[in-house]
Amino acid sequence: MALGRPREFDVDAALDLALHVFWRKGYEGTSMADLTEAMGITKPSLYAAFGNKEDLFRKALDRYVDGPGGYYQAGLQKPTAREVVEHILYGAVDAMTDPGNPGCLAVQGALCCGEAAETIKQELAARRAKGEQDLHDRLARAIAEGDLPSGTDAGDLARYVSAILQGIAVQAAGGASSDQLRKLADMALRNWPPV
Amino acid sequence: MALGRPREFDVDAALDLALHVFWRKGYEGTSMADLTEAMGITKPSLYAAFGNKEDLFRKALDRYVDGPGGYYQAGLQKPTAREVVEHILYGAVDAMTDPGNPGCLAVQGALCCGEAAETIKQELAARRAKGEQDLHDRLARAIAEGDLPSGTDAGDLARYVSAILQGIAVQAAGGASSDQLRKLADMALRNWPPV
DNA sequence: AGACTTATCTACCGCTTGGTAGAAATCTCT
DNA sequence: AGAGATTTCTACCAAGCGGTAGATAAGTCT
Numbered sequence: 374m375a376l377g378r379p380r381e382f383d384v385d386a387a388l389d390l391a392l393h394v395f396w397r398k399g400y401e402g403t404s405m406a407d408l409t410e411a412m413g414i415t416k417p418s419l420y421a422a423f424g425n426k427e428d429l430f431r432k433a434l435d436r437y438v439d440g441p442g443g444y445y446q447a448g449l450q451k452p453t454a455r456e457v458v459e460h461i462l463y464g465a466v467d468a469m470t471d472p473g474n475p476g477c478l479a480v481q482g483a484l485c486c487g488e489a490a491e492t493i494k495q496e497l498a499a500r501r502a503k504g505e506q507d508l509h510d511r512l513a514r515a516i517a518e519g520d521l522p523s524g525t526d527a528g529d530l531a532r533y534v535s536a537i538l539q540g541i542a543v544q545a546a547g548g549a550s551s552d553q554l555r556k557l558a559d560m561a562l563r564n565w566p567p568v
Numbered sequence: 569m570a571l572g573r574p575r576e577f578d579v580d581a582a583l584d585l586a587l588h589v590f591w592r593k594g595y596e597g598t599s600m601a602d603l604t605e606a607m608g609i610t611k612p613s614l615y616a617a618f619g620n621k622e623d624l625f626r627k628a629l630d631r632y633v634d635g636p637g638g639y640y641q642a643g644l645q646k647p648t649a650r651e652v653v654e655h656i657l658y659g660a661v662d663a664m665t666d667p668g669n670p671g672c673l674a675v676q677g678a679l680c681c682g683e684a685a686e687t688i689k690q691e692l693a694a695r696r697a698k699g700e701q702d703l704h705d706r707l708a709r710a711i712a713e714g715d716l717p718s719g720t721d722a723g724d725l726a727r728y729v730s731a732i733l734q735g736i737a738v739q740a741a742g743g744a745s746s747d748q749l750r751k752l753a754d755m756a757l758r759n760w761p762p763v
Numbered sequence: 764a765g766a767c768t769t770a771t772c773t774a775c776c777g778c779t780t781g782g783t784a785g786a787a788a789t790c791t792c793t
Numbered sequence: 794a795g796a797g798a799t800t801t802c803t804a805c806c807a808a809g810c811g812g813t814a815g816a817t818a819a820g821t822c823t
């Protein structure tokens with residue numbers, strides 16, 4: 374059923390390569406030339422397969438969330454609040470200290486930027502907010518189930534865990550080792566749940 | 569003693585304006601045109617007074633550390649570890665929710681970037697590391713003085729506070745309110761010192 | 764074989780980027 | 794008044810940006 378000349382490259386593999394460039398350099402710091410070089414295709418091929426730079430970034434972001442960032446949604450499935458937070462924190466440490474790709478795409482992809490990247494910045498902020506909301510809902514369930522002390526504020530707790538995660542992301546971007554960050558996660562978990 | 573034609577603009581005021589542009593847009597997201605427009609001077613005047621873009625950013629960063637970011641060094645002077653952390657956390661919340669300039673220049677100025685901004689990224693990472701080191705030294709003193717439990721690891725503690733601060737920075741960049749962030753600081757302080 | 768569809772390539776587009784040359788203007792000093 | 798120092802301005806530069814036109818190649822369909 375495939376009409377026309379067949380594509381000579383693997384779309385998913387190319388998208389992975391693009392993802393890693395965006396991850397390392399951020400949206401603004403990545404040029405189309407960076408992408409085509411890393412992906413091993415020419416610009417017209419890139420545009421035909423993925424649309425423009427913004428489209429490509431969104432597709433790479435989706436892939437990130439499902440791939441390297443998958444620890445987050447996986448963590449939310451854990452049976453207890455403690456296991457949820459544990460899985461997410463340690464998962465984040467591992468993902469964000471991946472050699473060659475330090476940090477978190479959702480944080481450093483476009484934390485702040487010029488006008489041209491404004492919509493990407495907002496998309497990332499919205500995704501972070503959505504992640505926090507998902508965690509909120511999961512913790513609210515834990516409170517309802519008696520898994521966490523009643524009277525706990527799920528919103529405050531979710532924001533606290535998010536802040537720790539984002540702190541880990543910034544530290545990782547600055548070159549912190551996985552050992553150092555694991556000790557950070559350990560400390561947060563020794564004090565879990567915070568009062 | 570002033571030879572030559574006198575400068576027609578106030579260097580410090582112009583530097584302040586440049587600082588705010590870098591703060592909002594980051595190093596890469598800021599163009600020379602953005603700067604000259606905000607500062608109300610032409611490009612040759614800018615280059616004559618501040619050097620190139622990188623020089624200007626460094627000067628703006630110095631001004632940031634002494635001005636809006638001054639809460640940090642001020643906090644380190646407080647008499648007890650608790651007051652130090654309290655001052656730094658609440659100071660960060662206030663500084664990073666400054667209307668029109670959300671977030672922290674040292675975090676979002678260049679968390680990740682293309683090759684052209686690499687040295688700025690490293691400079692910012694080094695400054696964050698230096699800040700963490702200063703806090704480490706202050707907390708180590710507190711441990712030595714019996715102000716914090718002996719056996720506490722100053723490095724772990726400093727990294728923990730840094731992570732919270734950087735979490736606040738990311739949340740602020742994403743639009744979190746000062747009320748929300750204050751509750752975050754409250755929670756961290758209720759659990760201080762973490763075991 | 765020939766029509767059709769799609770991918771690939773080279774070459775290019777207009778625009779913005781950081782940065783500067785060179786002349787004119789405005790001050791101080793003698 | 795004139796020399797010297799410095800700032801200011803307009804106009805410009807090469808290089809890089811994101812994005813595309815148009816021809817050609819490589820498949821599938823009838």
